[in-house]
Amino acid sequence: MTLRIFDTVPDFEQDSTLGRFHFYDWLGSSWGVLFSHPKDFTPVCTTELGEVAKLIPEFSKRDVKVVGLSVDSVESHDAWSDDIAETQGVALNFPLIADHDRKVATLLDLIHPNASDTNTVRTVLVVDPAKKLRLTLTYPASTGRNFSEILRTIDSLQLTDRHKVATPANWQDGDDVIILPSLDDDAARQLFPDGWTTLKPYLRTVSQPTSD
Ligand code: BEZ
Numbered sequence: 386m387t388l389r390i391f392d393t394v395p396d397f398e399q400d401s402t403l404g405r406f407h408f409y410d411w412l413g414s415s416w417g418v419l420f421s422h423p424k425d426f427t428p429v430c431t432t433e434l435g436e437v438a439k440l441i442p443e444f445s446k447r448d449v450k451v452v453g454l455s456v457d458s459v460e461s462h463d464a465w466s467d468d469i470a471e472t473q474g475v476a477l478n479f480p481l482i483a484d485h486d487r488k489v490a491t492l493l494d495l496i497h498p499n500a501s502d503t504n505t506v507r508t509v510l511v512v513d514p515a516k517k518l519r520l521t522l523t524y525p526a527s528t529g530r531n532f533s534e535i536l537r538t539i540d541s542l543q544l545t546d547r548h549k550v551a552t553p554a555n556w557q558d559g560d561d562v563i564i565l566p567s568l569d570d571d572a573a574r575q576l577f578p579d580g581w582t583t584l585k586p587y588l589r590t591v592s593q594p595t596s597d
Contacts, residue, residue, distance in 0.1 A: 387494050390519065394419075394512045397489050402462050403480040406452070409516065411480075416449040416543075417512040418535065421495045421505035425457040425465040429529045433507075434481075435473025436532050447539055454482040455505055456490060500525065509535055511542065548594045549576060564589040 388394060396409040411417075420437070422430040437451060444451050457465075462481045470476040482489060484505070490496045495505040507530055511520035519542050524530055541552040550562040564573050566587050573581065573589065581591035 386492055388510070388518050388521065390521070392518050393516050394510060394518050395492060396516075397492055399489050400459050400483045400485070401452070401480045402459060402466070402477070402483070406480060406482055411452070412450060412512065412514075412516070414514045416447065416514060416539065417510075418444065418449055418451045418539075419454060419493075419510045419512065420451070420530070421454045421490065421493075421508045423501065423504040423506065423526045424455060425461045426468070429527070430455075431465075431469055431472060433529050433532070434469050434477065435475055438469070438473070438475040438478050440532050440536065441478050443536055444539075447536070447543065449539055451479045452482060453479065454484055454489060454495070456484050456487055456496075456503065458485050459483040497523075511535070511539060513542070513546075544593070550591070550594065553590075559593055561590045562593050564591055 398405060398407045422433060424430065434453060441451065462483055466477045484490050487496065490505050493510065495508050497506050500506050507524040507526065509522040509530065510518055513519050520538050537557065540558045541556060545551055549565045549568050551565060552562050564577065564581060577591050581589045583589050
């Protein structure tokens with residue numbers, strides 16, 4: 386199933402390091418990140434899982450739950466987690482789905498046959514509380530992901546869901562933002578009474594809104 390932005394991410398259940406994993410039940414009303422990795426006991430994946438474990442407090446602050454996935458077994462995930470703790474200095478603190486029969490990988494299109502017939506690619510799905518897909522990234526096996534960038538995109542999604550703004554290139558939380566072009570100046574004055582900078586009629590920047 387090819388998922389596109391704003392499609393509903395389907396529910397599933399599968400084995401995991403925390404027992405039977407029910408996707409929608411686990412998500413509840415939170416945001417979610419599901420990320421797949423090619424294989425247990427591989428070097429790049431080891432660093433990625435350690436990095437995510439370190440960043441779990443940052444995801445939690447944003448009300449985001451995180452789950453990993455590969456086509457390995459629970460026994461393999463459990464054995465590998467010792468290596469992650471030893472080499473990355475942090476224990477796994479989020480579930481890993483053991484997609485041994487590739488049920489979820491097939492459902493979510495996480496195996497790209499021209500890359501590998503058997504292993505999942507490095508895909509990230511960001512899912513909102515309405516279970517809609519809000520962002521997707523796919524990296525090749527040889528390139529570890531930048532999880533700070535994933536936090537940055539979540540900051541942008543959550544901000545732009547609350548306010549009529551968009552975030553510019555390389556935006557970081559606290560930087561100026563862009564007033565949506567769909568707001569004319571009269572409407573913008575109601576929302577941004579302290580004013581803004583007009584670089585072009587379609588490019589108006591304003592301080593990042595702070596309140597809900
Ligand atoms: C890795 O995680 O290191 C890896 C996995 C599959 C292919 C290449 C690298």
